[in-house]
Amino acid sequence: MAIQDFIRGKLVKSKTKSLLSIDQINELVRINFGDDCQTGSIQELEGGMFNAAYMIERVNEHDKIVLKVSLAPETQTLSYEKDPMTTEIEVYRLIGQHTSIPTPRILAVDFSKQHIPCKYFFMTALEGIVMYMAFQQMTAENLTALKIELADYFAQFHQIKGSYFGYFTDDPAKQFKTWRSAYTHMMDQIIADGRRLHSDLPYDRIERAMDDNAHYLDDIKVPCLVNFDLWPGNIYVVQKNGNYVIEGIYDFERAFWGDPLADFTAIGMIARDLHHDPDIWNTYKIKSGIENDLTQSDDIRFALYSIYIYTIMVVETFRYDDDHRNFQLDYSNQRLFKNLDKLDQLSKNE
Numbered sequence: 392m393a394i395q396d397f398i399r400g401k402l403v404k405s406k407t408k409s410l411l412s413i414d415q416i417n418e419l420v421r422i423n424f425g426d427d428c429q430t431g432s433i434q435e436l437e438g439g440m441f442n443a444a445y446m447i448e449r450v451n452e453h454d455k456i457v458l459k460v461s462l463a464p465e466t467q468t469l470s471y472e473k474d475p476m477t478t479e480i481e482v483y484r485l486i487g488q489h490t491s492i493p494t495p496r497i498l499a500v501d502f503s504k505q506h507i508p509c510k511y512f513f514m515t516a517l518e519g520i521v522m523y524m525a526f527q528q529m530t531a532e533n534l535t536a537l538k539i540e541l542a543d544y545f546a547q548f549h550q551i552k553g554s555y556f557g558y559f560t561d562d563p564a565k566q567f568k569t570w571r572s573a574y575t576h577m578m579d580q581i582i583a584d585g586r587r588l589h590s591d592l593p594y595d596r597i598e599r600a601m602d603d604n605a606h607y608l609d610d611i612k613v614p615c616l617v618n619f620d621l622w623p624g625n626i627y628v629v630q631k632n633g634n635y636v637i638e639g640i641y642d643f644e645r646a647f648w649g650d651p652l653a654d655f656t657a658i659g660m661i662a663r664d665l666h667h668d669p670d671i672w673n674t675y676k677i678k679s680g681i682e683n684d685l686t687q688s689d690d691i692r693f694a695l696y697s698i699y700i701y702t703i704m705v706v707e708t709f710r711y712d713d714d715h716r717n718f719q720l721d722y723s724n725q726r727l728f729k730n731l732d733k734l735d736q737l738s739k740n741e
Contacts, residue, residue, distance in 0.1 A: 408443040409460045409509045410435075416445055416458060422506060423499040423513060427451065441475070441644065446516060455516040456498060461509045469707060470580040471558055475644035476510045477502070478559040482643035485616065490547040493639045519629035519638040523660070526623075533634045538662060538670040540637050541621070545654055545671075546678035551616040553648035570649055571608040575601065577647075578699060585706045592705055593731065597698060600734050607691045614648035619700070622657040651679075652689060653696040659726075665693075687737065694734040701727035 411419075413433055420428055431448035436457070445458045461476040462468065480500055486492050495514040502510040522537070529537075555566035556573035567573035578601055585592050625642040628635040655665060662668035665685060672685065704723035708716040 522623035542674035549651035570611040
């Protein structure tokens, strides 16, 4: 079973979610939109796995908006998750300034913690459905068109350049000059988190894979904006003239400055892979001005990034309810070991 099928229609229970009462939500609406803003229905959104989010009907405006609430200060998180909402707001700003990628529009932001002990923001609501819910009703031609559209958005993300490698931060010690040093730090952090949380992982094998292949990361010289979470659960689609088109993309909490290739780790839920399903890569090459096909170095780096995301997905299960934890552990471990095996095979073929 694919992970999107498992979470379909479910409210994922996570220790990181800061749940609010209806009275608290109405008060935040009043503070940000005025006393005349009347709310109708208020519903917690399904599928979210980190922050709490609410769909709110505004009666006089005849629209719906979304309230997203960050975690409370005392919440236990992974090391890279220290200030994800600040990252998200900054990425929304960058996308709005530099791309034509469709996203919700930010309506209000409050990081003061004056009214609730968490950061929060309001944004416009997307009206369609998440992409994975449309797969069964979608023709093969329609899916191909969506892959091509996504490839264009990938290219636009990666045209935004940074001044350092690593996660968004104001700490100079974590603004890395090389991609190898940034990625090594990222892997070291998640491995340390895994050991702290007693995650069952092949630590020695992961660390050996890093040591043996880290030199391939030196091929990356320019830090590009990497979403690192562009899976079908973060893509909304709507029907237009009988076909689905992308209405909007959201959730940019995992973003960092690094190798654009890392973004393609999410395509396993949309396409088989870049080699065997070329629609995404061929379009991306044209949009990005890339002349060469995928190389041995690309394949090895892609395996390293896949190992990173599936290691995260194993370790982060400490915060989920048993039902979701058990499913995600099985799902992620299978793919983690598959990519470790793939890296071993690629190394033998050098």
